[in-house]
Amino acid sequence: MxxxxxxxxxxxxxxxxxxxxxxxxxxxxxxxxxxxxxxxxxxxxxxxxxxxxxxxxxxxxxxxxxxxxxxxxxxxxxxxxxxxxxxxxxxxxxxxxxxxxxxxxxxxxxxxxxxxxxxxxxxxxxxxxxxxxxxxxxxxxxxxxxxxxxxxxxxxxxxxxxxxxxxxxxxxxxxxxxxxxxxxxxxxxxxxxxxxxxxxxxxxxxxxxxxxxxxxxxxxxxxxxxxxxxxxxxxxxxxxxxxGGNDAAIVLPDVDIARVAKQVISGALINSGQMCLATKRVYIHDSIYETFVEAMVKAMDELIVGSPDSESSTHGPIQNPLQFVRVSDLLEDCEKRGYSIKIGRAMADELRKGLFVQPTLVDNPPETSRVVQEEAFGPVFPTLKWDNEQDVIRRVNAMDTGLGASIWSSDIEKAGEMARQLEVGSIWINTTELPIPQAMFGGHKQxxxxxxxxxxxxxxxxxxxxxxxxxxxxxxx
Structure with missing residues (x-):
């Protein structure tokens, strides 16, 4: 062929x-x-x-x-x-x-x-x-x-x-x-x-x-x-x-932090964040917030951004120039506003001729910030604190989109109760967002x-x- x-x-x-x-x-x-x-x-x-x-x-x-x-x-x-x-x-x-x-x-x-x-x-x-x-x-x-x-x-x-x-x-x-x-x-x-x-x-x-x-x-x-x-x-x-969607992950305080942090990173950065169901916002309970973010940064440091031809590469570039400009503009906005930014392993200099963007975690920006309100569709996502279940559900539902979400907890019953209050089409409990043929897939709202x-x-x-x-x-x- x-x-x-x-x-x-x-x-x-x-x-x-x-x-x-x-x-x-x-x-x-x-x-x-x-x-x-x-x-x-x-x-x-x-x-x-x-x-x-x-x-x-x-x-x-x-x-x-x-x-x-x-x-x-x-x-x-x-x-x-x-x-x-x-x-x-x-x-x-x-x-x-x-x-x-x-x-x-x-x-x-x-x-x-x-x-x-x-x-x-x-x-x-x-x-x-x-x-x-x-x-x-x-x-x-x-x-x-x-x-x-x-x-x-x-x-x-x-x-x-x-x-x-x-x-x-x-x-x-x-x-x-x-x-x-x-x-x-x-x-x-x-x-x-x-x-x-x-x-x-x-x-x-x-x-x-x-x-x-x-x-x-x-x-x-x-x-x-x-x-x-x-x-x-x-x-x-x-x-x-x-x-599109602006999918949220809600992390409860009873999780195995090291294991779940790595899974949440996987869900946020799959295909360098270029997936409609990739996690776009991570809401972490205040009591474990700092420790969980540290674990996420550690997991990001294990990722290797590189050429598809390299067997060691785990993540590639942004797919097209238009999307690259959008993601770069969002990053520039975060930097201009002085948000705390955390990145993983440094990217090789020779990759800068391509459309590569380093995985980037934006640490607890305002809820009204662009990085929270907009779908990045790239390897950039915010982490946010919460301490009240009804409040975090309200914040997750505040968007005019409702494609998917994930909830992470050792208490399956509690996670199920929260899932039924979310205004999204698909919810995953204790796993990253990945549709399967046996389940209908569609979105709520826009x-x-x-x-x-x-x-x-x-x-x-x-x-x-x-x-x-x-x-x-x-x-x-």
Missing amino acids: ALDTFYNVVNGQKRQSTKMAQSIDPTDRRSLWPVPVASDQDLEDAVAAAKQAFRNWSKTPVEHRKQLLSTFEEKLLASKNDLTQLLMQEGGKPHALAAFELNYAPLLFKHHRDLDINEQSEDLTDRSIVTRHVPLGVVAAICPWNFPLVLSIGKIIPALLTGCCVIVKPSPFAPYAILKMIELLHGIFPPGVLQVLNGDDALGPALVAHKDVPKISFTGSIQTGKKIVEKSALSLKRLTLEL SGIGGEWGKDGWKAFCNVQIIHTMKSRDTKL
């Missing part, structure tokens, strides 16, 4: 373009390979092909669709090494983190293959009713740059399973692994069932607004999510939006609309249809 040529895939055919774009390697800012930018005609052709393919694909027996998804999995894993290499280069990820995306994929395939999505019948006194979940049609799967493969796969599988056809749009910051994945799946699915379009800033809005695309599944920023809602309002498209995965997430790609069959012709109202 050639790893230096990339195509859009439309109606089963590879397409180039008269307009090309390039992303960068964030470790040194060197340009990577050229990729085609889809034209207006590419978009129209892809939507028409998907709409045509939907007629037969939606009628294909579920078990056959599952068989083809198994072939998808086999081909994906056969190219695991090549795709991992692409993820390392376009994302700056150490090998273990890049390989995680491919290692996680089989869990998604198995979970969805095990689902029962057949019709459900119920016999009532005067009638029988049949509940059907009818596929929506053409799905636009708009994917982010931080975990491009696993998050795109998490949209593709349930959409295809239900009988929808999918047009995948990768982030222009990380197009390579997704484009190559769809290319290598050539021949598994009928033409038009699974397509991919890389594009510029015009493609996303055009795809969202298209009259023949009834379903949008988007993972990304709140700002873009709001624009999608506006664009889709005229045709009342079905939306699943997984947006962190999203709807959810995916779990036993019911596939229903987001369907309309519900109920068929009533009366037992008697003499029906009275």
